[in-house]
Amino acid sequence: MRKLLFQSLFRRPFTEQVPSLDNAAVTELAAAVGNAARRRLGRSLSIREVDAGSCNGCELEIHALNNAYYDVERFGLRYVASPRHADVLMVTGPVTRNMRDALERTYHATPNPIWVVAIGDCARDGGCFAGSHAVVGAVSEVIPIDRHIPGCPPTPTAMLQGLLALLERADIGAVTS
Numbered sequence: 054m055r056k057l058l059f060q061s062l063f064r065r066p067f068t069e070q071v072p073s074l075d076n077a078a079v080t081e082l083a084a085a086v087g088n089a090a091r092r093r094l095g096r097s098l099s100i101r102e103v104d105a106g107s108c109n110g111c112e113l114e115i116h117a118l119n120n121a122y123y124d125v126e127r128f129g130l131r132y133v134a135s136p137r138h139a140d141v142l143m144v145t146g147p148v149t150r151n152m153r154d155a156l157e158r159t160y161h162a163t164p165n166p167i168w169v170v171a172i173g174d175c176a177r178d179g180g181c182f183a184g185s186h187a188v189v190g191a192v193s194e195v196i197p198i199d200r201h202i203p204g205c206p207p208t209p210t211a212m213l214q215g216l217l218a219l220l221e222r223a224d225i226g227a228v229t230s
């Protein structure tokens with residue numbers, strides 16, 4: 054025990070080093086998403102995250118957007134607790150049989166314009182869970198989607214790029230301002 058304590062004084066921590074982040078690029082991207090939301094909606098963008106059956110890997114990256122590292126709330130992107138307050142549903146999949154009804158009800162509880170973003174490879178086609186008896190399949194098999202962001206899991210930066218591409222599309226939803 055004494056040896057372990059002594060070693061711990063000199064050994065590097067087991068935790069990984071913080072990855073280098075191009076802060077300027079992420080800041081620019083998140084600001085662009087916030088500005089695009091204000092142009093379309095006249096206000097901040099509210100996001101409701103729906104786990105329709107994922108392994109939670111995608112959730113970790115979605116939540117990372119809101120941690121102190123990315124801190125996207127400073128640009129007007131916020132997570133909300135109810136679909137009734139949401140503009141965007143970020144849905145991770147695959148959609149399981151148990152979650153199908155909850156996903157449909159969440160979709161119908163969201164006010165217009167409802168923008169649905171399917172997050173991760175599983176949300177596209179079931180990914181590594183495709184064919185399981187517990188899985189319905191892709192998010193698009195249950196509710197209509199506006200954009201898919203690929204990856205297993207996609208990075209927070211890829212999610213910001215996807216949200217920006219969604220908001221810059223001319224053919225989505227109505228502008229309410």
Ligand code: SF4
Nearest residue numbers: 107108110173175205
């Ligand atoms: S895409 Fe990858 S990280 Fe996301 S739910 Fe599927 S297996 Fe998990």
